[in-house]
Amino acid sequence: MAGGASTPRLAAAVSEAGGLGSLAAGYKTADGMYQEIKQVRSLTSRPFGVNLFMPQPEYADPAAVEVYRNQLAGEATWYETELGDTDVKRDDGYEAKLAILRDDPVPLVSFTFGCPTRKDVQALARVGTTTVVTVTTPEEALAAQEAGADAVCVQGVEAGGHQGTHRDNPETDRAGIGLLSLLTQVREAVRLPLIATGGLMRGAQVAAVLAAGADLAQLGTAFLVTPESGAHALHKQALTDPRFVRTELTRAFSGRPARGLVNRFLREHGPYAPAAYPQVHYLTSGLRKAAAKAGDPQAMALWAGQGHRLARELPAAELVEVLVAELDAARAVLAGHGAAGPGAGDGTDGAA
Structure with missing residues (x-):
């Protein structure tokens, strides 16, 4: 939830309610991250x-980025803004942030877009920090286990925002694995605890992934509409706006596959966006901000998971309480089915 949605208030509210709040350090300076901590x-x-x-390797084709810049020239004129500089660092200040987290440890550090080295994992372990690596395939989970990570966050293709793939390979853009299938594959591949994420919006869904082999569940889109979220008001409104009926994985806004609500910009530019992260992210940054300032969600990156229509406008702490109550209720139903056998009681079957 990097880019503004994650805030200290949101992370703290979730933790205070009994969950584990997470603070996004992506796109922030090392000092900016430290101030939010x-x-x-x-x-x-x-x-x-x-x-x-994680730092990104250099694989973008500069010529393809320039072609995309030319394609977006009309958008820049329309929104009266400039396209961003693409001559940017690709490490997101990783080493500086890691140094701060070693010197002033937090309870948990998670990694996205790659796997940290064993050396980095061990350095965090020495200061008492638990490490989690986001994975989208069994092979990535094995790499995380080899690096010594304490757990993996198993991200299904249903997830909103960026897919946390370790390599950005355009040939695999449509090869994402659904969460339940991916959980089973990862569970059979590694011995690590699994955190399930992707499209989860209700406590009953949390019960389902726990029954499928997850040890914990992680929710993102569900918290976007909370008052503690830093998401733009237009973004929050769009999640349940009937004009936005579906999501799609796109490179249009950042150059990396990310799931968002289908709007005009995604439809018109998604098919032509190059595999160039974070260059495209910075190229379109001014456009996205200008569109938000103009009150136009049709050119904003409206990141959302597939369950976005189930979003509930509740304070973060209250949402945690509701999710826990739903989880408990779902577990009670499953326990009742287990005791009485399939189809007993309410006329449903044992797979509910």
């Missing part, structure tokens, strides 16, 4: 996590 600590004494983006 201090804010979380001022709001809660409970555990929380910090998510880091």
Whole structure:
């Protein structure tokens, strides 16, 4: 949830309610991350996590980026803004952020867009930090296990925002695996605890992934509409707006596959966006901000998981309470079915 949606208030509220809040460090400076960590600590004494983006290798074709820049020239004129500079660092300040997290540890650090080295994992382990690696395939989970990670976050293709693939290979853009199938594959591949994420919006869905082999569940889109979320008001409204009926994986806004609500910009530019992250992210940054300022969601990156229509406008702590109550209710139903056998009681079958 990098890019503004994640806030210290949101992370602290979730942790205070008994969940594990997470602070996104992506797109922030190392000092910016540190200041937000201090804010979380001022709001809660409970555990929380910090998510880091892994440095990205150089594989973008500069010529393809320039072609895309030319394609977006009309958008820049329309929104009266400039297209961004694509001569940017690809490491997101990773080493500087890691140094801060070693010197002033937080309870948990998670990694996206790749796998940290064993050396980095061990350095965090020495200061008492639990490490989690986002994975989208069994092979990525095995790499995380080899690196010594404490757990993996298993991200199904249903997830909103960026897919956390370790390699950005355009040939696999449509090869994403659904969460339930992926959980089973990863469970049979590694011995690590599994955190399930992707499209989860209700406590009953959490019960389902726990029954399927997950140890924990992680929700993102469900918290986008909370008052503590830093998502733009237009983004929050769009999640349940009947004009936005579906999501799609696209490179249009960042150059990396990410799931968002299908709007005009995604439809018109998605088919032509190059595999060039983070260059495209910075190229379109001004456009997205200008569209938001103009009150036009049709050119904003409206990241959302497949369950976005199930979003509920509740304070974060209340949403955690509701999810826990739904989880408990679903578990009670499953336990009742297990005791009485399939089809007993309410006329449903044992697979509910």
